[in-house]
Amino acid sequence: MTGSNGGDLAIGSGPKPRRRDFVRLFGRLAAVALGLAAFVVISALVGNSFGVGLNRALVSLAVLLGPPLALALLRWGRRQGFLLWPWAFLYHALLIAVLGVGFADVTGRALRRRGDWFFAGGSGLVAHSYRLGLARVALYLERFERRAKRELPPTLQPLLPTHPADRQIASDWSHPFTRRTLPPHEGCRFGAHRPGRRPAECEAGHCGIDLPALIGTPVHAVADGVVLRVERDEKRGGRAGRYVKLGHQQDLVRTRYVHLDRIAEGLSVGAPVRRGQLLGTVGLTGVARSAPHLHFSLSVKRRSRHLYIDPEPLMLFWPTARPVGVLPTRVARRE
Numbered sequence: 001m002t003g004s005n006g007g008d009l010a011i012g013s014g015p016k017p018r019r020r021d022f023v024r025l026f027g028r029l030a031a032v033a034l035g036l037a038a039f040v041v042i043s044a045l046v047g048n049s050f051g052v053g054l055n056r057a058l059v060s061l062a063v064l065l066g067p068p069l070a071l072a073l074l075r076w077g078r079r080q081g082f083l084l085w086p087w088a089f090l091y092h093a094l095l096i097a098v099l100g101v102g103f104a105d106v107t108g109r110a111l112r113r114r115g116d117w118f119f120a121g122g123s124g125l126v127a128h129s130y131r132l133g134l135a136r137v138a139l140y141l142e143r144f145e146r147r148a149k150r151e152l153p154p155t156l157q158p159l160l161p162t163h164p165a166d167r168q169i170a171s172d173w174s175h176p177f178t179r180r181t182l183p184p185h186e187g188c189r190f191g192a193h194r195p196g197r198r199p200a201e202c203e204a205g206h207c208g209i210d211l212p213a214l215i216g217t218p219v220h221a222v223a224d225g226v227v228l229r230v231e232r233d234e235k236r237g238g239r240a241g242r243y244v245k246l247g248h249q250q251d252l253v254r255t256r257y258v259h260l261d262r263i264a265e266g267l268s269v270g271a272p273v274r275r276g277q278l279l280g281t282v283g284l285t286g287v288a289r290s291a292p293h294l295h296f297s298l299s300v301k302r303r304s305r306h307l308y309i310d311p312e313p314l315m316l317f318w319p320t321a322r323p324v325g326v327l328p329t330r331v332a333r334r335e
């Protein structure tokens with residue numbers, strides 16, 4: 001009876017294949033999602049060595065699809081069914097587990113700095129929501145590098161986001177702007193690609209971070225210190241244009257405020273500077289092709305040399321600037 005009636009057969013055994021189809025579809029979707037996550041992690045990790053986006057994508061795809069493809073082909077030799085996704089699923093799950101658990105800080109740092117490379121400078125809703133989610137994952141994984149912790153002077157160490165309670169002690173340092181601004185995309189972050197020879201600790205070249213702002217935005221000292229250098233001549237400043245360099249804590253830490261438009265009057269080498277004091281305004285000096293921004297860098301003395309470190313993880317916990325001293329109207333282009 002059942003064998004001769006196709007309609008009965010379809011109704012009688014309908015739910016089972018449908019459930020199986022659903023499980024298969026769900027499995028494939030999960031495999032695709034996991035594959036995309038693994039692609040983001042791998043491409044962020046290889047970002048140091050491959051500046052061009054296409055190269056990065058190709059290397060990442062080779063790492064992601066090579067082994068599961070090989071396994072699936074081996075299996076195909078025995079049986080004729082070519083099923084890539086179960087192998088890919090297993091491989092990508094293992095890859096993410098090994099990187100996320102075994103190399104948490106490196107993976108987190110790579111994700112924070114380079115996990116959004118395929119959006120380039122884009123800032124649409126998708127890019128924005130993606131970056132917000134990525135920042136949370138990265139911050140959780142990162143817990144800041146242990147190596148950097150040793151390089152930092154004691155007064156900066158409590159600012160590292162290791163323990164939530166430590167963030168309360170962030171009283172000696174503040175953001176250079178009165179509005180919290182952070183590097184908006186990969187090209188603005190520490191270690192991003194820049195041409196020419198640069199110090200080794202700057203990874204692919206960028207020794208600081210770029211904070212976009214309108215020309216004329218006031219720039220404030222991030223901590224008490226002493227003026228080490230003031231360059232008011234745009235030409236002599238070269239790639240940096242007009243800039244100010246400060247020393248803090250007996251020159252243990254140095255900060256630089258680069259590409260300024262105007263520099264505050266009376267700022268001269270050796271003069272003491274208070275946290276929040278106006279140094280100048282955001283400009284475009286020394287910039288070849290870019291929108292106006294403040295290039296901010298922070299270096300820490302280790303033995304006899306100053307080493308650049310990524311200021312972004314610290315800056316996440318610095319309060320915004322509370323201006324002291326001179327007002328923006330009193331800054332001058334030249335003296």
Ligand SMILES: [Zn+2]
Nearest residue numbers: 208209210295
């Ligand atoms: Zn820069």
